[in-house]
Amino acid sequence: MDTTKHILHVDGDGFFAACEISLNPKLKGKPIVTGQERGIATAMSREAKALGISRGMPVFMIKKLYPSVIIVNSNYATYGMFAQRMYDIVRRYTPFVEEYSIDECFADLSDIADPVLVAENIKAELKRELGITFSCGLGPTKVIAKVASKWNKPDGFTVIKSSDIHNFLKDLPVGKVWGIGPATSKHLVGLGMNTALDFIQRDERWVRENLPKPELFLWHELSGNAVYRVNHLPDDDYGSIQKTRTFKPPTTNFEFIFSELSRNVEAACHKARVHGLASKRIYYFLKTQEFRYHRFEVPLTVPTNDPTVVLNEIRRSISRVYVPGLEYRATGVTLSELRSESVVQNDLFGEVVENQKKREIWKLADIIDRRYGSQTLILGSSLRAREKRGYKPKRQLFIPCMGEVV
Numbered sequence: 206m207d208t209t210k211h212i213l214h215v216d217g218d219g220f221f222a223a224c225e226i227s228l229n230p231k232l233k234g235k236p237i238v239t240g241q242e243r244g245i246a247t248a249m250s251r252e253a254k255a256l257g258i259s260r261g262m263p264v265f266m267i268k269k270l271y272p273s274v275i276i277v278n279s280n281y282a283t284y285g286m287f288a289q290r291m292y293d294i295v296r297r298y299t300p301f302v303e304e305y306s307i308d309e310c311f312a313d314l315s316d317i318a319d320p321v322l323v324a325e326n327i328k329a330e331l332k333r334e335l336g337i338t339f340s341c342g343l344g345p346t347k348v349i350a351k352v353a354s355k356w357n358k359p360d361g362f363t364v365i366k367s368s369d370i371h372n373f374l375k376d377l378p379v380g381k382v383w384g385i386g387p388a389t390s391k392h393l394v395g396l397g398m399n400t401a402l403d404f405i406q407r408d409e410r411w412v413r414e415n416l417p418k419p420e421l422f423l424w425h426e427l428s429g430n431a432v433y434r435v436n437h438l439p440d441d442d443y444g445s446i447q448k449t450r451t452f453k454p455p456t457t458n459f460e461f462i463f464s465e466l467s468r469n470v471e472a473a474c475h476k477a478r479v480h481g482l483a484s485k486r487i488y489y490f491l492k493t494q495e496f497r498y499h500r501f502e503v504p505l506t507v508p509t510n511d512p513t514v515v516l517n518e519i520r521r522s523i524s525r526v527y528v529p530g531l532e533y534r535a536t537g538v539t540l541s542e543l544r545s546e547s548v549v550q551n552d553l554f555g556e557v558v559e560n561q562k563k564r565e566i567w568k569l570a571d572i573i574d575r576r577y578g579s580q581t582l583i584l585g586s587s588l589r590a591r592e593k594r595g596y597k598p599k600r601q602l603f604i605p606c607m608g609e610v611v
């Protein structure tokens with residue numbers, strides 16, 4: 206049986222600018238930049254890109270250097286509508302669609318007889334119905350699908366077969382791989398791995414023993430073994446619990462952003478415990494001021510509803526998601542692949558036994574919350590987010606083993 210997965214990644218080309226042009230065809234063929242209201246370029250048309258304008262460039266500089274460029278205000282409500290239509294078109298072919306960000310989605314086409322043909326149809330329909338071009342990539346894993354969609358931009362479609370992976374990775378700098386941030390990239394290059402191919406040519410045992418877990422997942426994904434799934438469940442599905450919150454004003458402050466995430470993790474885990482559920486797979490995201498989502502997925506060896514376990518995993522990987530200096534406006538966490546807690550408790554892994562004591566602590570915390578009102582016991586790491594929202598407890602109780610104050 207062929208168990209190879211076929212994952213499609215769809216990515217809008219200069220999406221915000223493309224939406225503007227689709228609504229106002231007079232702009233077609235002209236250099237367009239969005240982001241006037243923020244004072245920096247948030248997206249640009251092909252023509253603006255060709256002039257040398259890139260995301261984040263200050264508007265005053267663009268005006269000075271390229272007076273012919275048309276700069277418009279971003280209209281996120283409109284872009285969100287286009288995004289919804291994009292997801293809907295892809296869903297005509299499969300229900301397994303992950304709304305990854307405002308201009309990107311993944312689709313799992315593994316059950317489809319001819320995934321290449323379907324991917325071509327999706328791409329053509331998106332272009333015809335939205336008046337926007339998309340770059341698409343098809344591969345055996347999410348990370349390879351991302352490599353494929355980036356391969357030929359704009360308006361490209363690249364298929365990477367498992368047997369062909371080496372050809373695509375041999376010249377790809379390791380830092381260009383989705384999920385490998387600047388710090389990890391530096392680390393890998395320091396160890397002699399300059400390209401993604403150098404990385405996957407290390408044997409699994411070496412990676413397992415010398416690199417953190419997220420890199421091991423990437424190693425598998427790049428080698429063609431799917432670790433990350435297409436997370437198609439709607440957020441309100443019983444199969445997952447999601448907590449997300451927006452804050453104002455947007456901020457670049459890491460401690461505050463982490464605290465917001467901590468607050469969401471606490472709330473999500475509380476809900477899971479109330480329903481007697483534990484999660485086997487966690488997703489979290491930081492949303493930037495430009496409505497771009499930076500997401501990360503953490504598969505767990507043992508299902509959990511303990512926020513300190515989840516936060517430790519997030520701590521380990523957040524440098525891959527958080528970009529210093531970028532303004533963020535929201536965070537969120539999804540506990541997915543939920544299962545009954547009682548099943549987990551009967552598991553005989555060492556890790557489960559080790560977590561038993563902590564589970565007792567959380568049981569007590571939930572009892573205290575019920576008796577004295579919610580937020581009686583909170584994690585130190587959530588304090589900043591709570592304080593911002595007027596959290597003034599009569600008495601504060603710090604439990605050092607339950608989270609950290611950052």
Ligand SMILES: [Mg+2]
Nearest residue numbers: 216217218308
């Ligand atoms: Mg894009």
